Amino acid sequence: MSDRLPGFSTLAVHAGAQPDPTTGARATPIYQTTSFVFNDADHAASLFGLQAFGNIYTRIGNPTNAVLEERVAALEGGTAALAVASGHAAQVVVLQQLLQPGDEFIAARKLYGGSINQFTHAFKSFGWNVVWADPDDISSFERAVTPRTKAIFIESIANPAGSITDIEAISTVARKAGVPLIVDNTLASPYLIRPIDHGADIVVHSLTKFLGGHGNSLGGIIVDAGTFDWSTGGKYPMLSEPRPEYHGIRLQETFGNFAFAIACRVLGLRDLGPALSPFNAFMILTGIETLPLRMQKHCDNAKAVAEYLAGHPAVASVSYAGLPSDKYNQLARKYAPKGAGAVFTFSLKGGFDAGVSLVSKLQLFSHLANVGDTRSLVIHPASTTHSQLDDAAKVKSGAGPDVVRLSIGIEDKEDLIADLEQALGA
Structure with missing residues (x-):
C-alpha cells in the first residue's frame, strides 16, 4: 500500500497479517505448537534476555496471537497489545504491573458484575484495594484519590445499562493524580469508541464479546497507549526499577512507549500463565474482519x-x-x-x-x-x-x-x- 493510513475496515481485515511465507496461505495459520526451535545458543540467550524479539513458548507468545495483538492495537490506536485467556485475565495482568500489596485503585461503580466481584473479593487476597466512585459524579473520583492510588478503572460503555462514561473528564482526574487511566472498551469496541483518543493510557477488552463476535471463543486483550511515563515518582517499580530476572533491565528505559505491554508479557503472562489458545486467536481474528x-x-x-x-x-x-x-x-x-x-x-x-x-x-x-x-x-x-x-x-x-x-x-x-x-x- 501507499503511505496513506488505512481506514478502520481495512485495518480490521489486514492489520498485522501477511501471507504465510512458507506456504503462501492467505488466512493467518493456527500455529498449534507449544514451543519454537532456536537458531543457536546465542539466539536462545538473546530471546530469554529480552535482547531480541521472537518466539520461545506459546505461554509467552505465539505467531497467531501476535497477528491478533497487532490488529487490535492498530484498531485502538495503541503502540502494542497482549492477548490473554479472558477479559478477567487481562484485568489481573494489568493490575499486577501497577499495584503492590496495600495499594489502591479507583473503579467506576457502574461495571460488569463479574468485575465488581473480582475487584471486591478476589483482589483482596493480593492486597489490592478498590475504592468505588460514581461515573455520574466526576468529583467522586477526585475525592477518592489518596497517596496509595495507582490507577483508575472505568468502562467506556458500562455494563449492564449501556451508560456512556465521560472518559475525558476522568482522564483529567487521572492526569492530575499522576496515575494511568484504564478503560474497558468491551461493549463499545474500537469501532464505536477509541478511548486512547480521549485520554486512556491502557485499554482492555473481553475478546469474547464484540471483537470475536460469535460467542464461540474466550479471550482478552491489553492495549498499551504508550502515553504514560512509568518512571515518574517511583510509583511503578515493576516498570521503572531494574528487573533481576532480566539482568537489571529497566523496562521503561529499554522499551519506551510500549514498555507496559512488554511488562504485561514478560512479568505477567510469563508467570501467571493465562495464555490464549492459538485456535481461539484464529477464531477471534476471523470475527474482527467483520x-x-x-x-x-x-x-x-x-x-x-x-x-x-x-x-x-x-x-x-x-x-x-x-x-x-x-x-x-x-x-x-x-x-x-x-x-x-x-x-x-x-x-x-x-x-x-x-x-x-x-x-x-x-x-x-x-x-x-x-x-x-x-x-x-x-x-x-x-x-x-x-x-x-x-x-x-x-x-x-x-x-x-x-x-x-x-x-x-x-x-x-x-x-x-x-x-x-x-x-x-x-
Whole structure:
C-alpha cells in the first residue's frame, strides 16, 4: 500500500497479517505448537534476555496471537497489545504491573458484575484495594484519590445499562493524580469508541464479546497507549526499577512507549500463565474482519428495539443512550456518534417476578450470561450476573430487581420486536 493510513475496515481485515511465507496461505495459520526451535545458543540467550524479539513458548507468545495483538492495537490506536485467556485475565495482568500489596485503585461503580466481584473479593487476597466512585459524579473520583492510588478503572460503555462514561473528564482526574487511566472498551469496541483518543493510557477488552463476535471463543486483550511515563515518582517499580530476572533491565528505559505491554508479557503472562489458545486467536481474528459491519447492524437494531420498548405499556423505563430522551444521549453523541452500542437495560412495571418471567417466555432471544454475540441475548441481572450484590448495590450498578438486560444481535429487527411483543403480551 501507499503511505496513506488505512481506514478502520481495512485495518480490521489486514492489520498485522501477511501471507504465510512458507506456504503462501492467505488466512493467518493456527500455529498449534507449544514451543519454537532456536537458531543457536546465542539466539536462545538473546530471546530469554529480552535482547531480541521472537518466539520461545506459546505461554509467552505465539505467531497467531501476535497477528491478533497487532490488529487490535492498530484498531485502538495503541503502540502494542497482549492477548490473554479472558477479559478477567487481562484485568489481573494489568493490575499486577501497577499495584503492590496495600495499594489502591479507583473503579467506576457502574461495571460488569463479574468485575465488581473480582475487584471486591478476589483482589483482596493480593492486597489490592478498590475504592468505588460514581461515573455520574466526576468529583467522586477526585475525592477518592489518596497517596496509595495507582490507577483508575472505568468502562467506556458500562455494563449492564449501556451508560456512556465521560472518559475525558476522568482522564483529567487521572492526569492530575499522576496515575494511568484504564478503560474497558468491551461493549463499545474500537469501532464505536477509541478511548486512547480521549485520554486512556491502557485499554482492555473481553475478546469474547464484540471483537470475536460469535460467542464461540474466550479471550482478552491489553492495549498499551504508550502515553504514560512509568518512571515518574517511583510509583511503578515493576516498570521503572531494574528487573533481576532480566539482568537489571529497566523496562521503561529499554522499551519506551510500549514498555507496559512488554511488562504485561514478560512479568505477567510469563508467570501467571493465562495464555490464549492459538485456535481461539484464529477464531477471534476471523470475527474482527467483520467488526465494522456487525457493530453498525448491532447498533441500528438496538436503537429500533429500544424505541419499541420505550412505548410499551408494560415497560417502566428504558436505559439506552441512543434515545434522545436518555440522560447519556449527549455523551453518546460526543463519544459514540456511529451508535450507542448493542447492550442496554429496561425496567418492567411488574418488578422482579416480571423480569424472571419475561426471559423464560422469549423464544428468539437466548437466555444466557454473555453479550456481543451475533445472536440476541437476554438476562435478568439481579438473579444472575449481579446476584452477589445486595439490593442497594444492584440499583447503584444499574441492575435493580426490575431490570432486564438485552444484547441485541444482527437478526432482522422486526423478528426481535415480534419476539418481545409476544413475551410481554404473555
